[in-house]
Amino acid sequence: MASGEELKPSERTRLKRFSARGRFDRATINAILDAAPMAHIGFDYKGPAVLPMIFWRKENHVYFHGSSKNRMFEALSRSPQCCFVASLIDAFVLARAAIHHSVNYRSVVIYGAAEELKEPAAKLEGLRGLIERFYPGRWDQIRPPSPQEFVSVRVFRLPIEEASAKIRTGFPTPYAEDFGIPVWAGIVPLSTSIGPLQLDPNSAPDTPPQDISHLASLLGASIKTA
Template sequence: MSDVMDKTERTRLRRMHERGHFDRETVNGILDAMPLCHVGYILDGRPAVTPTLQWREGNHVYWHSSSASRAGRLSAGMDVCLTVSMLDGMVMARSAMHHSVNFRSVMIYGKATKIDDPEIKLTKFRNMIEAYFPGRWDLLRPVSAQETKATMVLSLPIEEASAKVRTGGPKDDEEDYALPIWAGVVPISFSVGAPISDPLNLPGVETPDHATNFRIG
């Protein structure tokens, strides 16, 4: 498998080609850093976008949804577009039209595959929890058959994909650098706070390391 994905008509950048990345290391790094994604699709002739959580296993990305939701009507083979975005900074220039943002994003196109086998679904549930909180699955109450039935899991191969990244400061018109206007970057980062225990926790139940050590970004 190549470390660099082929550009397609859907993934090639029309503008700002220097921001495009087609290597798996960049794409996978962004997917692994941000669990929240948006899945776009056409259902009943209407476009829709669903926010959900995603996790990566090798060269596939997975996400889940309620089987009773609109997104639950997605079927195997349906074309989807999955995106993940991270905001890293507000870029303030000397001209209003040169203001920008520093960001990292991934866009993946392909046909969704719905996982119907209950045992495979259960494995995917485990992989999802372990992707976010390593070591937590074995501590949890087992998933019931009804929960498995009520939750849909879909996957998408990471084949037709691209990343787009902007870093650095503002890029002004040459003559604007002589203007007495402050320009620069306001960095933005995700902050993970200390875990807040459920007041209904039983006495003596301690906060696990996978909650204390959770990180994102």
């Protein structure tokens, strides 16, 4: 993987404002994609439409899947252009002036044409990738899709080519003329925890607990055990 590779800004991905916040290198883009549990995908369905989706990344593509009856997949089959956005809020930023309040965030926007994985082996590998993204090793422990289940879902992917990341970090932008205003300013960080595990009452006896350390590491989350 040429993760040091820089993508070329397009007319759509070039930042008009705060261009110092923009990043076009694959390493940064991939790190944000890998930390985000969910994306929002914009597509055309009798006008602008957006759906939240669990997704996963493999090399230079993002993959997502869903029911064959999902209207997004119908729409993407007719008109594959879409806009994929993954965003994370890291903190609220409180400034002394109304207009300078902000959030610290990491986001990736990808424009492109979604492509369906129709070939069975590639499609199965796509479904496997979703499980393995969150819970490595789990695929071999669970029941794979039956033929009927397999045809009930569709898997799409989108190339990470016309893509950009945007990141804000740190304190409010310093505007010296406001320093004397006697109001609290600074950062309120947000953090995520996962757990404790809640066992499905229909479980077979003595099933060992799922290891969620990889999931925690992926999300930058702490683990709650009780």
